[in-house]
Ligand SMILES: CC(=O)N[C@H]1[C@@H](OP(=O)(O)O)O[C@H](CO)[C@@H](O)[C@@H]1O
């Protein structure tokens with residue numbers, strides 16, 4: 001039996017979480033084999049639509065790896081299927097695996113068609129070994145497959161959508177890496193025609209797959225000498241595997257609130273960092289007083305919303321014809337939420353943590369902007385919005401210019417998932433249009449001082465969050481205590497929730513001053529320990 005080559009390690013319990021399966025790479029062989037079976041099953045359930053499988057552990061250390069499924073339109077796996085992933089990977093013997101699989105074929109009403117799967121991986125050393133396990137699983141399930149080798153996560157999402165929309169009115173593009181570069185480069189050139197880029201941008205690629213891919217992409221852009229954007233790629237070493245995400249990358253910058261030590265950026269120089277699989281983006285700069293300024297996902301979101309709402313107006317659309325909305329989580333800085341509602345006068349929706357929740361809410365607007373504070377996000381255009389944008393008749397040359405830019409933005413921005421390369425081009429485009437350096441961007445509003453704490457307790461599951469994770473329903477009485485502590489601070493806000501990815505409780509606090517945010521964090525942490533270890 002094919003699965004005998006990939007036995008399940010000991011009594012390990014696997015769970016398909018927010019980021020698929022992710023752990024030490026040497027525990028993953030059986031998981032990846034079975035994900036091959038699951039991908040084939042999902043394809044059969046969807047009558048032969050192509051399913052994507054990405055092997056990556058994003059910003060995790062080099063010794064980790066992971067695997068996740070991509071649905072036909074490039075979205076994350078439908079959440080009702082996560083339990084099947086969990087069931088299959090936890091079958092303890094080969095016999096049990098066969099029974100589980102056979103039952104799932106019935107339970108999911110899978111069609112009797114040839115499954116189709118595409119897959120890719122990031123640059124981790126364990127990637128090619130895990131691909132072999134995946135292929136064995138796909139072959140055992142009788143699937144047709146195509147190996148896209150090394151891709152960024154968003155590229156694999158792009159390719160999956162292209163394959164499934166080919167020949168339809170919603171055709172998304174050429175299902176190749178080159179097709180991706182060409183689509184983005186064409187849109188970027190159109191949208192930035194006649195605009196001047198302000199100096200050089202330094203892009204830290206976390207020594208991950210984004211490095212070689214961005215280098216490749218640059219070949220499709222106009223040369224700097226001809227006014228093209230000046231991108232300097234750094235941390236693009238994928239030869240020494242240990243350097244992946246080490247002291248660099250979006251997660252490092254966001255978590256440590258400082259530039260990578262390897263950065264030799266000058267003062268006021270525009271910098272950004274991608275994560276290991278290039279689906280997150282964080283901007284930053286160091287000012288003339290050596291102060292570090294972070295421009296995180298909230299800033300990407302506010303800048304995108306500002307630009308798009310101006311563009312929609314300039315192109316001559318009445319606001320009700322293209323409703324723009326922003327989706328955030330409770331971790332978004334309160335000042336960003338206020339800026340969007342009070343200054344931009346746009347609606348904001350708060351959802352649970354996790355990109356799939358934000359993505360889902362964003363589809364409810366004509367133009368839905370969503371970013372997690374950590375830099376993962378994108379802008380979604382609904383089918384209605386796309387129709388209106390492409391059919392619109394501009395009434396003046398100025399409207400025509402705005403409309404051309406808006407149309408190009410719909411092509412530039414990855415519609416499947418947050419994409420660091422696409423997001424970066426979009427942000428660069430906005431800055432060029434506005435003639436802004438990161439300083440002007442930073443000055444649009446002032447972040448409230450905030451702290452994020454992590455508390456390990458005996459049982460994190462006793463913390464039950466409600467209201468988009470802004471309040472605790474359980475343990476009884478704790479929310480009243482938090483409210484009481486928060487009430488003592490100007491602009492105070494705080495919430496507690498169990499992490500979905502780590503065995504820990506997260507505490508977020510915000511207040512008018514840093515010391516108050518810190519004090520609030522300390523006091524609430526004490527209460528979390530007390531309740532969590534009872
Ligand atoms: C505070 C925070 O950054 N939480 C992260 C983290 O979720 P937790 O459920 O908080 O562990 O990992 C998620 C998956 O990568 C990401 O979507 C989310 O933003």
Ligand SMILES: [Mg+2]
Pocket residue numbers: 058059275276277278279280
């Ligand atoms: Mg990532």
